[in-house]
Amino acid sequence: MNAATEKHQIAWVVDLNKCIGCQTCSVACKVLWTRDDSEKAQWWCSVNTQPGEGTPRGWENMGGGYDADGKLSPGKTPTPEDFGGGFDFNHEEVFYGGSAGKKHLEPQAPREGRWAMNWDEDQGAGEWPNSYYFYMPRLCNHCTKPACVEACPSKAMYKRDDGLVLRDEDVCKGSKDCMAACPYKKIYFNEEKNVAQHCIGCFPRIEAGVAPACVRQCPGRAVFIGWLDEAGSPVNRLVHEHKIALPLHPEYGTRPNVYYIPPLSPHPLNEDMSINTDKSRIPPEYLEGLFGPDVHVALKTLQSEMDKRREGKESDLMKTLIAYKWEELLGPFTADPALINAAD
Amino acid sequence: MFVYSLDGLKIDGDLAKDVEIEDNEITARSGVYQTFGKLFIAPDAEAHQLAVDGKWPEKLREAAELLAYDFDFGEASLDGSVSAEDFQAEYIRVFDVGSGDGPPAPIVGGAYGGVDRRKKMEEVARFFEYFGLTTTPDDPRPPDHLATECEFMQYLAFKEAASPSPRLGVSFHRAQDDFLERQFVDWLQEFAAKVEAAETMPFWVWAAKTAAGFAKADMQHIRS
């Protein structure tokens, strides 16, 4: 396949049964791309506890995307307060200011309405012993029908032949239309530079055959990357063949290309602390609200393949998900970054 | 964390420096390397005479008398018409300095295997140091010079033979195996090939090929 002439779609598959919410993906991205002071509060990749308000706060209720008729339906433009974070601290005062214990180290931000990227970490929903939560990494979905591209008045946002949705910061006028249009609210705004910023799909790495940082650094080995259209690739098979990797909020209409394998969960407890094997801890409706009605079949498939293994039978799906060799997660992007002289 | 202390424990005496040992197959190996060592330094008048008399192969066979395996050292002599000065000049041309682009068959290990020369020398020097040898600063030869490496094998084999401590003997035996495998045998083969291609005196071709062959056979023997 000649990438220069044919269109591809790069896609991520995130296995929520392996994600442990460690934030290594978020940090990998941040340390690489958003270390400027003006980017302090930006987390192009973020991991939130679901259910939760996430980042930006309450994003699932901010609208955007397309309506049922396929028309662009811009929603709220998230504010810096919605994103929160980017705190300053008072190290100087505490360590060297002769405070004698009277000042302590803390974020220097108003407490009222304070928020941050992962503020509601590990809170979830429900009450002990039947509370439920799981982790969901989010990044730009590099949608097939990107609302941000359609909404952008200056054509700064564009979709490449490899499926990445990128932006030209020299062209961007800072209108923030993309931020209102994106239903996932994964676009940030740089006040200093007056441009929108979001996950760039690690394109310099992709171009060199190196997997995106979020994928390559994930200690949980929870993320697959590859060409969605490449038959036989793990990404392709998980989405199209096994049908267990699902889009997030498909009803937003943008056809996102980050897919999720939905999370199983241990059964809840009855009042007497016996295990209620009839019920699911995470309400199926909740997962359906995230991933659509296909989620039920996906969970069933997952469980039955796991059961196969428990009975000692083979399972191609489980083999794929285990990924005995870490490189299997990287698709065609197996190049070692250290062996590339990127200073060229 | 814990640190062991041997305070209060008796440790048996130090390894003696000079030991009288009976000749055996290990001292034989040591002797062969010693001879090769002498063969590959810049030849003086005595070395020249030995070459002309065809005595080098004999010296090697003498040293190898108690060798535990068969090895054919062959025959070779220097054409009597070659003077001692010409003999030395040829050594320098082929192995040492060359004429213009460097010698056709460099006599240092670091020039082979595509490895960074400095790193190779550093490795070799550390190897020597760990096993109790340092090259003196006055020594004109770098640590990865063929003659120096032969001397090192001579030393290691001797130490193995002379070791009163079985553990130490094993250590030196392993060191030889390691050194042969990682530092010596491979580049010697390349070296011999280069000497053959260098259009030089048959004597040097014999010397290089014999040394390369011996090192290879010796490594096989050590492992059995």
Add this chain to the structure above:
Amino acid sequence: MAPPPDKRASGSQYRDRWSWDKVTFGTHCLNCLATCSYRVYSANGKVLFEEPSALFEQINPDVPDMNPMACQKGSAWSQQIEGPDRLLYPLRRAGERGEGKWEQISWDEALTEVAEAVVEAIDLEGPESVVFEETVEGGLLTQAAYLRFAGLIGAVTLDANGLINDFPAGHHITFGKFSCASSQDDTFNGEVLLIWHSNPAYTAIPYAHFITEARYNGAEVITIAPDYSASAVISDKYVPIKAGTDAAFALGMCKVMIDENLYHEDFVIAQTDLPLLVNAQTRRFIRGNDVDNHAPEDQFYWWDTKTDALVLAPRDTLDPGAIKPALEGTWELTALDGSTISVTTVWELMRKRLQDYTPELASEICGVHPDVIRTMARTIASKRTKILEGFNTAKYYHGDLMERAMCLVLALSGNWGRKGTGIQGLALAGLDGYQLWGMKQKKGVMETIRVMDGIDDAMAKLREQSPDATDEILGYELLQRGLVSGTASPPAFFHYYHCGYEETWNNAEWSDPEMKRSFEEYLDDAVRRGWWGGLIKPGSGTDPSVLFCVATNPIRRQRGGASGLLDTLWPTLDKIVVVDNRMSATALQADIVLPAAMQYERPNLQYAITHSFSLGFSDQAVPPQGEAKTEWEIFSLLSQKVEEQGKEQDCLDYQDGRRQPKTLRGLGETFTANGTWSNEEDIINEWLQDSIEAGTLPRNASLAELREKGQIRFTGLGMFAPGLSLATDVKKDEPVTAFTWHTENFVPFPTLTRRAQFLIDHPWFAEADEDLVKHKNPPQMGGDYPLLLTSGHSRWTIHASAMGNEVLAGTHRAEPLATLSQIDAKTYGIEDGDLIEIRNDRGSAKIRAKVAGRIMPGQIVIYNGWEPHMFEGWKGPNSVEPGMVKWLHLVSRYGHLRYLPFGWQPVPADRAVYVEVERLSS
């Protein structure tokens, strides 16, 4: 299939960001028990970012490889090099201790001042008044530096594990060792994984994938915890349990296994003391000197059902051979004095004990439903089960009982010494070169062999005295021999005599109500009997004078907080010296602060652990920031200064605590062995070479090799006891599985009975009714208050090391939190984000609340690592922790219950402290 390069202008900005001019390997050398291999990318002498190198080879095609081996903390380490808490210059306090006023001084001035204090202390009180806290951070070159200095001058080093308490006493009581950790990839081989008293989703991030992969491979993953933890999220089953009741739960499962005949009889008979004979009356082992004038005291017996007679239980093998030892029965025995003793087995005693732990009775204690207890017992008995334990039980007052009960579960179900089984913890093995180096006077293999021959000699002599002892047992003996002349001391005594814990530990309300005597009586008894002879330093009669905290942070960690050290020890010290790379809580309270180089700024090795079983190597990417120096350089210079001061103060020759002559003459030269050990790369290389000689590294191991590959897998356990404790063969193509020597080769355990021991017939244990394992409620530590404060480690930091990292702070609320359930929050009128106070009779602290459905009502959780200076008044949660010590850990001279460095000793508890809470404001 490369996509076309993006031509648009802003593309170049990002390409520039992803560029560098230098790549080095790096690791972080922290106490996380990971040896991640990162690549560090720098440009123009500045570290830019890092990324795991992911070069681990797949060991076995049926087991996932270890890649990428990383966590978010390592991935943000670069942000700490120039972080806001980084120490760059030597500092002297300019006001009171803790005032936060500093004067920047020169290294020369700083070291002179420290040296002055050291020599003065030696002169006036002796070298044991110079005290070091041992550390587990900073890697080997950090530790090597101060340990060497301390050893040369005869100072005291407080045992690291006695300070931090990662010591599962129950493992040690059972196995005679606590380092039982198979390599983490062995987890994949488990059929049942019990996440019990641990939270690997938080604390074993680089390895957690083996759990999720095992689950996909058919394993059942079960989390047993009070809270629905992040690890429960990735489990098949969540078993809520009341905090501190795990022994009851475990014993309930044991009862089921025995009642339903599910236990593995052959395994039990061979591996444990359960078939050994005891006096049915006294519950004491029948010993050699009970029945035979010529038999040693530590000879034990079986009843052979084949011959219906008393037989020796062999001391040199676990294999019963032709003997069929009974588990059940009672018999009559004639003692030496002619009297008749009724004998039975430990098994029978255990069965009787377990009558109190039917599933119904156990359920009343622990809250787990009896059916769950039954189901789990049946499952565990029939499948390869591994307990993924952390170091949480160790910090419970009765943690040893919980651990012993867990070990009993494994014993009955045959679950150690084979793939995918066992109990995790720690195991140190592989870098023998580091141990050997401590005994060498010069470089090179001859010296190495001389030392190794010396050790062989010493072992041979010990073997003469104990011909049936294993190498491991002799190894511990050897370790013990070096103790009295070494520097290590169990810190419990230091805390008791010099830090005010005498009062704390004698608080009966906070101790086990079943104690028959006061703590003081037990301690005095132990001391009088010489059980800790030569190890109590500085003794009660020596006032500590100089305290060194090299890469340690006692003000944060010490249970008791300010009242633990600041009010008691601090005022008595003449000089407090902190060597660290960040301004820690302890540095804030010090007199002299010396800036240390960080990882990435110097070559270093991490201490060797079996978790990854690979060598952790960190290279120098950039020079140390500011005027920071490596610890090796610091202590080299300090040695010179101390020698100078010795001359100045006319105190050059003196005696150490054992009246052995010590001298400061030539200290500067001695420290580096006349320049032999002045280059840190040379030191590392020597460690590598010597490890090759010891057979624990492959022959190509060298600094050059490490610079190419980043890490090397160990090839053997080594020749020293801690490594040997893993008791297994290291195979190139298999994960490391602990204890196979015991199960496959029937090699005895290093315990009194040479078996996994479930009866501890020591009088103190007996009078506490803990000779056999049982459940005991956590004592009312802190007083009579309604909420139980527990802890664990967070995902956000390794201890306090990331507290100044602003990128990591952005992944959570960036301030200390106490998490409680909605039910309790409602009861106390607390809302998420409110400022609350936690209080008990020990102290108080103010903290922000987080409300979460995962927390068990009745419990409040504050994770480890918050610095006191992140709290109002600098009072952290350790203010409410009394730091109680269980008196039984003072027992010594009972077989395997005796001090070992990093091992058996009294340790401080901090989990399950009782508090009350009050809302202060929103």
